[in-house]
């Protein structure tokens with residue numbers, strides 16, 4: 001594994017596939033100009049709208065998202081992590097799917113979001129992700145890249161389930177991705193502390209691209225795309241506007257933290 005720059009993109013996706021892909025490419029371009037070799041996009045980067053529209057358009061969103069990720073990876077010669085996008089499965093349901101694509105345009109890993117966000121928030125917003133999304137049933141696998149380290153996928157609400165990240169770290173992950181569209185309401189109190197906890201307890205980098213601002217109607221996302229180092233230090237935070245969080249991913253830092261704090265080796269129950 002080498003030392004390199006990684007980017008977590010922060011955007012405001014809307015119910016318009018083509019406009020989102022234009023916005024995403026502009027931000028990828030910005031990240032690459034700053035030297036990023038690995039660029040991650042948030043959950044719902046290609047479409048964030050009403051559930052019924054998402055399901056109706058799922059085939060098109062899915063095809064265009066996959067093509068977009070391949071094109072970006074090849075055009076900019078980077079590895080791309082595509083946060084969640086809908087992939088149709090069965091009748092009027094989708095998998096909320098995240099993928100990793102290498103600079104040749106080859107898909108390296110694919111994960112279907114396991115934990116679905118069915119929550120009524122005190123701010124009056126209700127979420128019933130399981131109404132349109134079929135839950136994945138498989139733990140994510142770790143992709144071992146010679147250059148970039150061992151990469152583990154997750155999506156958004158998964159961040160509340162530490163056992164998923166424990167699985168990834170016990171399979172050798174160095175970098176945990178948490179592409180998200182965290183709600184403004186939960187994000188203000190939970191987002192940063194959950195990301196830091198996952199980094200600290202697994203002594204891994206956490207890269208968390210995010211949605212921000214108002215998508216449509218009352219849908220607001222928290223923003224703060226973040227990169228956390230294995231000690232739990234916030235290396236970059238994109239604030240609340242669209243943009244990119246960029247930080248150096250350094251194998252020496254992983255080694256240093258794991259020798260200073262060898263907690264992964266002291267596990268008793270896992």
Ligand SMILES: O=C(O)CNC(=O)[C@H](CS)NC(=O)CCC(=O)C(=O)O
Pocket residue numbers: 043044048049117127128129155156157158160181182183186187190219
């Ligand atoms: O808002 C949208 O339409 C887009 N969001 C999503 O698609 C997903 C599923 S509804 N959001 C989350 O998982 C938020 C989790 C979260 O916010 C928490 O765990 O607190």
